[in-house]
């Protein structure tokens with residue numbers, strides 16, 4: 001084995017990080033593209049809005065269901081193999097969607113894409129845990145989240161512009177080909193561990209690396225599921241991050257439109273800026289947590305800010321303008337707490353099974369978003385006056401208060417849970433000898 005220099009080490013790890021991040025960003029393209037291309041796709045297949053919603057949601061179903069299996073596979077066989085295979089599958093799904101002759105075949109596209117991209121986020125987080133030192137994990141997770149978030153912004157505006165020159169079909173086929181190319185590059189250039197890339201252990205700049213777990217995966221899964229801190233961090237993450245995603249992704253715009261008569265464009269500015277603040281705060285909170293060597297106070301602070309934000313949105317007499325900006329930014333910034341939450345989850349289990357633990361938290365947040373979005377709508381319908389216009393129900397601000405109070409309650413449960421999270425001092429538990 002050759003002992004390469006620190007410069008060589010940095011070059012290899014940033015190449016790995018860049019390749020995995022590009023796949024992550026492409027994953028965001030696949031997640032948000034059906035929204036950007038909604039009218040074009042609907043027009044071509046002559047389908048209703050509900051059918052389009054079902055088509056887009058296929059991605060989320062397979063993605064969520066596949067999180068824990070992906071974590072298990074990544075812990076066993078590494079990020080390189082799993083992300084390479086995942087990116088090829090995602091690419092094929094995108095090509096199937098782009099070439100689909102019928103709506104039934106098109107529905108298969110997001111299903112296959114969701115299956116493929118389900119390996120990417122856990123793959124990158126696991127790879128980060130093996131290529132970056134423990135006291136850099138918050139910072140590198142923050143950069144990962146920030147770049148993913150950039151992907152979601154890119155997927156909205158620039159996609160709509162691309163559609164002026166190219167058909168949605170050709171854009172999906174090209175995205176599919178790009179995924180396949182990224183998969184080949186990942187297989188060629190990514191290495192699961194510094195040792196695999198030829199670095200000798202014992203150098204100061206090398207992160208320590210645990211062995212592959214000797215246990216049956218079911219036993220490791222039991223270890224993850226029975227870890228109390230993981231349970232508490234999940235509640236804390238749902239209280240901040242799932243509530244925010246449920247709001248920014250669905251209810252944050254209609255509440256301004258129905259409650260204050262803002263146009264769609266004016267209202268969407270608030271959620272876009274809140275998402276941008278979330279991305280920037282993710283980087284800051286990860287860096288700050290590593291710097292002070294603490295995780296728990298930031299988890300508590302995130303849930304406290306989130307609770308105040310949701311209570312403010314439900315009960316204060318806010319209006320579009322500075323008070324709305326303040327409250328939207330507050331819940332967005334509080335949601336960045338998820339970076340520290342992911343770091344704790346990685347640190348309270350041996351590194352050999354951290355893929356599974358990260359996947360469990362991610363799946364829980366996805367499920368939380370889906371459930372919270374539905375419950376919010378269901379609560380709105382309970383208070384709805386029955387007013388209709390052009391065949392659609394008409395809501396007013398008071399109809400949104402129940403949903404906002406629900407989010408406040410979930411954040412407060414998260415706040416209580418966050419006090420029970422174990423402080424890791426930014427260090428992983430040690431691997432037990434096999």
Ligand SMILES: NCCCC[C@H](N)C(=O)NCC(=O)O
Nearest residue numbers: 121241245338362365366369
């Ligand atoms: N519907 C979005 C939920 C986001 C959950 C989590 N904060 C996250 O960013 N996960 C990364 C991923 O895309 O899997």
